[in-house]
Every structure is written in structure tokens, then in C-alpha cells.
Amino acid sequence: MRSYLDFEKPVAELEAKVEELRTMQSAGNGAADIAEDIGRLETKAAQALRDLYAELTPWQKTQVARHPQRPHCLDYISTLITEFVPFAGDRKFSEDYAVVGGFGRFRGESICVIGHEKGSTTESRLKHNFGMARPEGYRKAVRLMEMADRFGIPVLALVDTAGAYPGIDAEERGQAEAIARSTEACLNLTVPNIAVILGEGGSGGAVALATANRVLMLEHAIYSVISPEGAASILWRDTTKAQDAATNMKITAADLSHFGIIDGIITEPVGGAHRDPAAAMAAAGEAIANALTELRALDRDAVRRQRRDKFLAIGRSLE
Template identity: 75%
Template sequence: MRSYLDFEKPVAELDSKIDELRTLAASGSDIHEEIEKIEEKAQQALQDLYAALTPWQKTQVARHPQRPHCVDYIEGLITEFTPLAGDRKFGDDEALVGGFGRFRGESVCVIGQEKGSTTETRLRHNFGMARPEGYRKAVRLMEMADRFDLPVLSLVDTAGAYPGIGAEERGQAEAIARSTEACLQLGVPNVAMVIGEGGSGGAIAIATANKVLMLEHAVYSVISPEAASSILWRDGTKAQEAANSMKITAQDLLRFGVIDQILPEPKGGAHRDPAVMIATAGDAIAAAFAELKGQGRDAIRVHRRQKFLEIGRKLA
């Protein structure tokens, strides 16, 4: 069953009317022309709505529970995927999924945050908020990929690293820093794609890549709008105002050079046609890796480091 966001109420009402008319049509009423007209009106309303989304509305779309998640992209793009578990220091963290497989016939390492799609899986994956062992698992996988000369694909979708006391006691900040360092030290190409939320250090820990792609209605920020609202105004209800001021959309970040490419989403967001979105992502990932193919290990490192240094120069 389709879930509608608050700002999608006009579309929801039209879709509800269409469902009612289809029920009447099934009972023998000849109202097919009327149904077609309302369907066209609903599609146009959806297109107009998504052509002018505010940053806060994009944040809501990025968090949509029916949006395709990390495991959906892995299932759609990666064959022979073999997940690996554990950081060899403390334990496993299912908020961060990782392993090896084949992308269009080529061996690849895949790392990504998984939010879960049901109550059970959301709890198991901790809503995509990784603990230190998750980032240490990412480091282990990246080092293994580097050793065997395999490119790394990161799928970013997290509100941020888990802020619990246990995570802090086990060195959350150090683990994020080590993971970011591991990204920078890779002698193989790495491509990151922000598929939903790119939250703070929890995102950059696996997104410090040669190429950073971002879905059209995804968001990527140093802090969530809710947290920014609490800090700046001591009022968590001003998240919308914060989002509108923070430059967190793909369009803003492309202009600043923080990301390299925006991937168009199906009309009404990735959740309305996951198969098309996953296919589009596959083509973009293949093109990004093709651009980096054949470069030496030192050239790959220099390319990545210069990319992030250049961001600092632009924003200084």
C-alpha cells in the first residue's frame, strides 16, 4: 500500500478518487474516460509538486519508508554477493552491510548503511545508524578490497552514526576517523552514492570517494535539520527552517562541488518506481568506474585527495 507524505495530500486525494472510480468500473460502469482524465491530472499534479520541492520536503522524501534501501540496490545490481560480518575486534553491526560480489561481471566490494523496511528489520539494522564496530568492519572490507585490487562501492543512507553511550565508550569518533582515512588511502577506485540521507560523519566515513553520486531527492548534511534546530534555536520544532537554510539538497551540493553528479529519480520519487531507480543508479555507477579505470594506484589517491581539498578551497 502506497504511503503519502504530508505535502502530497492533493495527489493522495486524486489517487483515492481514481480507486473509487475503478471499483465502480469493475462493477460495470462505463467511466474509463473519466478515470483517464483524473489519472492525467494526478500525474501532472505529482510532476508539478516534485518540480518545486523545498529542502524540508526533500528531506521527507529522502526518509520515505518505501524508498529503495541498500539491500535493494545490492539485490538489483550485485550478483554472487557474499556478505561478510564482524570487525574482528568486538562484534558485528548490521546497520552497515558489506561484502563482495560482481557488478556487471566485475568483482567489487560493496559497503552500505541499511535502514530496514519493516519493524523487525529496522530494529535489527538499528535504523541504519552504525556503531564503531560497523565502521571498523568497513575498514576491514576496504583493506581487503585494496589488497586484492577490487574497486569499492559505497551506498550511503543514514541519519548519522549511532550516538549511544556504548558506542562512545567503544570509540565512535575514532572509528569514523579510521574509516574516512581508509577511504583516502585506497589505491583502488571508490564510488559513493547517497541514496537517501547522508548524515554527518556517519556518511562521510564511507563516502570519501573518487566519485560521489547523489539521487535527485536525497539529502547530505553535516547535521540533521532537527539537531541543527535544537542547537541554533533550542527549539526542535524549527527543523523546517533549518533545512531550508542548510544547503543540503543535491542541487546545492553539486553547485558547491561536494558531489559530482545528480541521478534523476522517477516522477514522484524513487519509492514510486524502485526498479527504474536502481537501473539508473547502475548505469551511473558503471560510468563512474569507467572514468577511473586504468589509472595507477598513486593517481587514484591523488585524484581523491585533490577532490576533497578542492571543496575546501571553494568554500573557504
């Protein structure tokens, strides 16, 4: 069953009426008249959805980015990557299921894929720790990036995390150092790396994988140094001001593109990626392919230099 967000209530009511009429139609009661009513309501619901998503606030986009039915990392891998072979463990402590990584083929070419997996059921969400990685997850990412660099294989990062896991055990094993090493590994790559923000790109947990030659965002994804709730609790000591924080933090794809933080926006189907996952993943595939084509002409030194210059330029003003 489709899950609706609070602000989608008008659409939910219209689509519920459509389903009710379809049930009556299947029972054979006034089928001709009902078919006409269904068509009219479907048109009205589709227009309401278009109008709603054309004017989403940053807080509403945050809700869409967190939608439980939004496609996650493993969905993209199963759709876009063939012959995928997952790798496990960081060779230091253990496996971290919050970070999925391995090698496969993207449109026939070898590629290294690393991403945060949130899970889609209660069981899988617990297994993947809701996409919040521990140090071993980032150390596994470093291991994979270094291997990809050694063999000249491009790296694709699929980012979807509220942030790195803040638990005591993670801190005891060097969470901050692991994030810094992963960010450093991204910067040192001499092969192209592409990062796609699928839903949430939260704090250093996202930057650790998203320090890339090309950073792309889905239209209704968010990317920020802290969650709106976290910012509200720090600035106003009131988490109910999360909507105000989301607006002032400039966390949407449009804002981040304007400031030069990201390099491209991937258009989502009307109603968000959860409405039509296949279309959203196909659009992401095209954007990834285009980015790889642009970078393929650069030699190894130029790839690293372009990435370095890109991040050094962020925040600079031109006189």
C-alpha cells in the first residue's frame, strides 16, 4: 500500500475515492457511469499532485527525502549495476552493513560502487542500522576506493544517510578519524568518482563518500551539515522549529546547485521517486553515464586536480 505524507492528504483523499469507485466498478454496479467518475477524479488527483510538488517547502522536501518507500542504495544497484560482487569487512574490525560496497559493471564498464543502505523493512533497517555507518563502514569504503584506484576503475557513491552513527562504540573505534580518512581517500583518487545523493546526505557521514568529481542530487533529496531537527535543538533548543531550520539552512538541491555545492540535479517523477522508482532510477542512470563520459577524457592527474580545485572553489566569491 502507498504511504502518504502529512502534506499529501488532499491527494490521498482523492486517490482513496478512486480506489473506492474501482471496487464498485469491479462489482458491476453502474460500470459506465463509474468509469467516467474515475477518469475525472484521476485527472483531478494528478493535477493536485503536480501542483503540490511544484511548490514544496524545504521541510516538505525533507519529508519526501525520508519517505519509507523511496528507493535505496540496493535498489539502484540491482537496477543499474550488473555482475555486482559485494565486498565485506574492513580488514581491521568487522563488517558494517550500513555501507554496501563492491564491484560490478555499469553499462558494460567496470565500476566500484559504495553506498549507504537504510533498509526497507523493520528487519533490514535494523540490520543496516538505518544507513548510519560505524568506523568500519568507512574503512571498508577506503579499502574499496584504494583497490579501484589501483586497477583504474571509476567509483560511484550512492549517499543516503542521516549521518554517521553517533554511538559510544563508534566513537571508541575512531569515528571521526575514519570519516576523515574516507574523505581523504576520495580526494586522492586518480580515477573519476561520482556521488549521487539519493535521499538524505547528512553531515560528515555523507561527505566521507560524496567528496567527488561530480556530486549529483535527486530533485527532492537534501544535503546538509546537520539535520533540521539537530540544528533547531542547537539554535533554538526547540526541535519543533525544524521547519524554520530546514528553510534557513538551504538544504535543497536547487539551493545547493545555486551555491555551487553540487554539480547537477536529477529530475524525479511527479510525486517523488517513491511514486515511480523505475523512472527515478533510470534518470539517475542517465545522469551517472553523462558524468562519467565528461570525465573519461581526463588523465589521472587531471582527474585529481579537477576534484581538488572544485572543492577549494566552494565558498569563494569572485570580485
